[in-house]
Amino acid sequence: MLVVTGGLGRVATVLRPALAPNTRLIDLRPGAEQLDLSDPRQAAEAVRGADAVLHLAATPSPGQDWSSAHRGNVVPTEVLLRACEGRVARVVLASSVHAVGLYHRPGRDLISPEWTPKPCCDYGVSKVAIEELGQRHAERYGVSVICLRLGSTGYPLDQQxxxxxxxxxxxxxxxxxxxxxxxxxFGVYFGVSANTPARWDITNARAELGYQPVDDSAAFDIPVGRPYEFPNCRMFG
Known part of the structure; x- marks a missing residue:
């Protein structure tokens, strides 16, 4: 059985049509099993009977400060992984391209998932912490932990x-x-489509996961968009 945390969120909404009907959705909002993953007892209930956990629950804004990012991202992940122990064979953690956002500069080579993390904001720092928690969990319990550094997922493609x-x-x-x-x-992979020109190297996702993206943002006429609204995030300079 698959458990999806953040089961009513933006990314989960994109994924739900492809998930099995018996997937358990965990969220703080009505419409799912309402469980607080920062509480050990509720986290244990969330993963009860799970064969795999897709951990999407997060506070996703790149404009938040460290206190918010730690409370909303790091703490629930740490508690959830502790609840999983070695009983859950597969955990997929939603990370973010913001974990390496400072590499996103004009004229740079393809950004490799193997490079040392270089977060562009406190949100990105929290995702680096989550990846480290996942790696330690995989090493300690001998289970599979995969971190997906998702790009722009579930948003309209309306900004260049x-x-x-x-x-x-x-x-x-x-x-x-x-x-x-x-x-x-254990592995860390970028979650982007086959966009051209490419900036994020998905070679290991193709080779190790069998990921074969079919879409390319270059096929669309995308406006420049509005000014970036998160001054504390340095992803775009």
Whole structure:
């Protein structure tokens, strides 16, 4: 059985058509099993009977400060992984391209998921912390933990700055299903479509997960868009 945290959120809404009917959706909002993952007892209930956990629950804004990012992202992940222990064979964690956002500069080579993390904001720092928690969990319990550094997922493609990090709905579904079944102990992968020009290297996602994206943002006429609204995030300079 698959458990999806943040089951009513933006990314989960994109993925739900591809998930099995018996998938358990966990969220703080009405319409799912309302459980607080920062509470150990409720986190244990969330993963009860799970074969795999897709952890999407997060406070996703790149404009938040560290206190918010730690409370909303790091703490629930740490508590959830502790609840999983070695009983859950597969955990997929939603990370973000913001974990390496400072590499996103004009004229740079393809950004590799193997490079040392270089977050562009406190939100990105929290995602680096989540990846480290996931790696330690995989090493300690011998289970599979896969971190997906998602790009722009579930948003309309209406700003040119997001074109190279866009992840289409159907590519998102394919990527997550691949992550839930691949024979990988631990790995970090970018979650973007086959966009041109490319900035995020998805070679390891293709080779290790079997991810074969079919969409390209270059096929669309995308406006420049409004000014970036998060001054504390340095993803775009």
């Amino acid at each position: 700055r997001h074109a190279n990090m866009w992840l289409s709905d159907r590519d998102a579904r394919q990527l997550v299903l691949a992550a839930l079944t691949a024979d990988v102990r």
